[in-house]
Amino acid sequence: MINNSIYIQSQQEVFDVVIVGSGAGGGMAAHTLTKAGAKVCLLEAGQPFDPADPKYITQLKWPYESPRRGTGTTRAFGDFDAAYGGWEIDGEPYTRKNGTKFDWFRARMVGGRTNHWGRISLRFGPDDFKRKSIDGLGDDWPIGYDDMKPFYDKIDKMLGVFGTNEGLRNDPDGFFLPPPKPRLHELMIKKANKALGIPTYPSRLSILTKSINNERGACFYCAQCSRGCSAYADFSSSSVLVKPAMATGNLTLLPFAMAREVMTDAATGLATGVSYVHTGTLQEYSVRGKIVMLAASAGETARLLLNSKSSRFPDGIANSSGVVGKYINDSTGASRSAIIPKLFDRKVYNEDGVGGLHVYTPWWGDNKKLDFPRGYHIEYGGGMGMPSYGFGWGIEGLNGKENYTRDGLRKAAGGYGATLKEDYRRYYGSYVGFSGRGEPVPREDNYCEIDPNVVDKYGIPVVRFNYKWSDYEIKQAKHMQDTFEQIIQEMGGDALGKKPGADTNYGLADPGRIIHEVGTARMGNNSSTSVVNSNCQAHDVKNLFLADSSPFVSQGDKNATWTILALSLRTSEYIIDQRKKANL
């Protein structure tokens, strides 16, 4: 509920901590700090959201409850997806430079992108922090796995994640809830992979296959985590972190609060708070805090730093190194799909399962023997899902193939009528999908900066991206495509479409498309080559901290969020400790 007076009242206070952004990083910081008794003000540009409140619920709705049958005309991932925002937001543009590409996915809601994320929760392994020591490229983190392990362990237990301990060196064990059993196509993939020497393990998703406390229910297997779970059985910052933080009485949550800049004291150079504009009323406000934490997502945090200019910080706050915005990097991604004729006319039963893959393949290769330096993991899709917009599309590419009919006779592709209807039934649930998600090599010349000519509808200067893939990523994508084709062949499947080749960089997705952008204010021990120290504390401003993926030195061949959460927890505990010692 919007209450005009909280915006006015909060101006009177000096908070212990002001946090910008309520996604993975901001939610974790707000939770940790309020539980420790700190008075926290959390600024969120987006609107309130609670997946258990009927006015937001889309879970268990049928496709015909949407006039567009769930397609993504108004929401990037469809009508039922819990993402307010998207690749383009009206009145909030961003730009690109030098003909390069970068697509930027932003969510504008309490909980940020954790409301609809894939819940794939992979902790980094020892190698992921020390890539330069291994292959000489990029940089090492100033911290290692041993520094992070206690925090990964804590969030595993606190937030809940299923999976299995496999004793893998660079995909470390954790504290896992029981994983769901593989679906039929996942068993087939596993079998094929075994023959090819590719490992397949239960996936690791932050979904409660067992209830872990009284606030959250257990998963009831509707496969719809991307819609947000009304039982709070999947992890989202809004329901698992912000909500309990509110219950402490120590949190002032300000939705519709779009931060403009970090305010500083000209004399001391310390951060004093954050100024913001109310996105509904366009009223200008500010909040004061003893400590400021930015967790607006890697791109937005860089933007805030760069836009916070003063005579003391002419190039933006915490940017004496000039590194802010540089080294931005997103996961690589390439995919392929296939039809498995063995699955034609399969018996239909409820195989929804959890809202994501039940098995995955962590990186298994040895880069020393390959022509690209970094690895990737594979995510699998398929099965008898709920039909939605796009169902049946392109059947003329299938039903003319040899042996695709029940009687084995080849028929003309396309068609109409009773036999066509049989084809749709026959092919239902015989599709599988493969997606590689890999680690790029961060580069100084991939960066985001402030566009000198463009402002958004609030008058805030916008971000401009300059991002190019190198040969390392392109060769990795080629390896993904070759691997997918091997697996498909081994399964006896027919790959769909032409194999992506050199002309399309082997299907390598445009930068930003995998939505794992990190590294815009990287950490390090040297204040001339990094923005924050190993505690995510700005080298230049000791009461300014970053709590999202901006401090990442590299991406890992894992998805970023479990590390954002663990790092934000670590930073928050550091703040609590330093406050106790009166160092802050």
Next chain:
Amino acid sequence: MKRRDYLKNIGLSSLGLAVLNPDARAMEQLENTNGVPKAAALKIPGGRTKDEAERDAKLMAEVFLNKHELDTITILSDIIIPADKKSGSASQSGVTGFIEFIVKDKPELKTPVRGGLRWLDSESNRRFSKLFTQITPAQRINIVDDIAYPEKAKKQFSQGVNFFTLMRNLTATGFYTSRIGIDDLGYKGNTPNEWKGVPADVLKQYGLSYDD
């Protein structure tokens, strides 16, 4: 949290009750502080944002395809997906209304659909001196057979083939996302349950097991 507590909320929303979103109402009050009177409040259905509800309402009010065009779509979609022993036809499942809406939602479909329907009528006129809606079922099939098979269709019908492919896709999507179509496929999910793995008989059928 108790299971019945959270399922209660879902029950409410899947009845499709339109709840006026209190945040939107509060925002409107805030926006009203400058004293300008507001138009009547829009009902925002559960699960939609204010912007989305406004856009949906605008689309619903817009008229694009006319009655003749919709009649033609009904006939064509029932040729593509007719009723059979197992389930009803495209039009029984509401495909006409779906196509009527989706061309407004995705304006890039407007010209291909409208133009394709004109192509069909002109072809019908050429062959039988009547509109597609006025010819006999056999005459309709005479035209459809020339445009329903992309790989063997004659070059001169390529535009008709493209149109028919689009109609096949829209019809299939509309049908299989309807109640009738979902039941036809036998999709069993979208309901609280316990996933216990692939049924034993299916594992056996494919020679797979959970043991290895």
